[in-house]
């Protein structure tokens with residue numbers, strides 16, 4: 001058997017934590033090898049070592065049978081290794097081509113030869129079925145397309161060993177299907193792939209083998225075809241996982257959130273949300289179903305105060321908050337788990353504990369006069385990370401930037417849920433979480449509902465919408481297109497409303 005990559009007895013220490021503990025993973029040539037593990041298990045760390053971003057504390061690496069030393073990403077590139085990171089590394093105001101050639105610009109008479117590069121990129125794009133416009137600006141293309149740019153970046157550098165760190169966490173179901181196709185295509189062209197994902201369905205669909213990590217340790221490698229999703233999940237968390245959301249019927253109470261005829265512009269200055277009305281009651285979870293880009297971001301931003309409403313009203317507990325600031329909305333009882341954890345959820349250069357009191361740092365008990373009350377802050381942050389199992393090297397003193405993606409997400413969820421706001425707005429709450437963490441977070445969201453809180457869930461995952469919601473409202477092209485009880489619909493029917501093939505009653509009323 002020829003191996004494209006052998007990671008042998010890799011150990012990596014960070015302050016306070018052994019992120020990889022004697023891990024051995026072998027990637028067979030021309031195959032897809034999945035890495036599975038809980039949030040913080042050490043998956044990204046292991047891949048970053050292979051890509052030369054970190055040096056292992058001990059252990060060695062072989063590429064195509066040869067022992068190698070990978071000092072930095074340039075070494076990795078020279079060895080034919082490429083990586084698509086968990087959080088993309090693209091320059092928004094550059095074009096696709098400019099991003100791809102960055103650092104290895106081809107020149108002609110001393111000038112960068114963008115034309116030649118663009119042509120080459122167009123050819124690569126065609127060969128692998130990527131369908132990318134070399135001249136498009138990054139800020140103008142979808143997340144799915146941006147990811148393809150990252151893929152092209154690897155291909156342009158002739159990479160044969162491709163690392164994907166949670167590539168599907170940010171994609172819509174259709175984009176995920178496309179990516180699976182692309183991966184198969186890459187493998188059929190002789191590439192070898194290491195794939196990190198929390199979604200067992202995806203592993204079943206494309207991977208040949210799967211290696212499992214738990215708290216830095218190597219648990220084992222299985223042949224995917226002969227292993228069930230349930231078996232893999234158990235291997236990963238060390239216990240049985242309940243995939244079904246437990247929830248009882250409940251009577252909803254008073255209206256907490258009342259949205260009337262809301263119009264909101266999108267980033268390009270045109271209406272992204274049109275004449276949208278919605279009510280969420282106490283003790284009820286309302287799920288917003290829809291394909292990404294149909295007004296969800298505009299809705300979430302207008303409700304949380306990140307964007308302004310062109311017209312329409314937003315009432316929270318009967319009070320008009322249409323023009324209130326973000327801070328005022330929080331104070332009046334809104335909680336928000338944002339879609340983009342880095343942009344709107346955390347200050348990455350603050351510690352975990354500082355991020356945990358970010359709404360309340362200026363008031364008792366966290367502030368006295370002008371002084372932060374360290375003890376109170378520590379106590380509260382410790383309570384949150386214990387309760388929500390937020391894992392990191394240095395506990396509450398960890399820099400949030402150094403934490404694993406899933407644990408950053410869990411920290412935001414902990415902060416927002418623990419305040420038990422009257423209206424909890426959660427956008428893609430379980431993005432990047434492992435199956436065990438998803439089970440727990442879903443349980444906590446249902447508990448909030450049972451306490452009589454109103455929950456607004458915006459998610460692209462139909463399983464999550466169907467499993468968690470009491471009521472579902474479909475967003476299509478910025479409009480409300482259909483609403484129904486979650487118990488009386490299914491994936492197929494929702495799909496019809498979401499694609500606009502079926503019109504909701506709202507549309508006929510107009």
Ligand SMILES: Nc1ncnc2c1ncn2[C@@H]1O[C@H](COP(=O)(O)OP(=O)(O)OP(=O)(O)O)[C@@H](O)[C@H]1O
Pocket residue numbers: 014015017019037038039040041042043044045046391392393402403404405406407432
């Ligand atoms: N640069 C760093 N400095 C300090 N600690 C780090 C650093 N990078 C990772 N860690 C720690 O190493 C551990 C493993 O992190 P890693 O990002 O590899 O996890 P992961 O398996 O990718 O998790 P997730 O599924 O949440 O992405 C975590 O506890 C994290 O806090």
Ligand SMILES: [Mg+2]
Pocket residue numbers: 043044045086165404405406
């Ligand atoms: Mg990771």
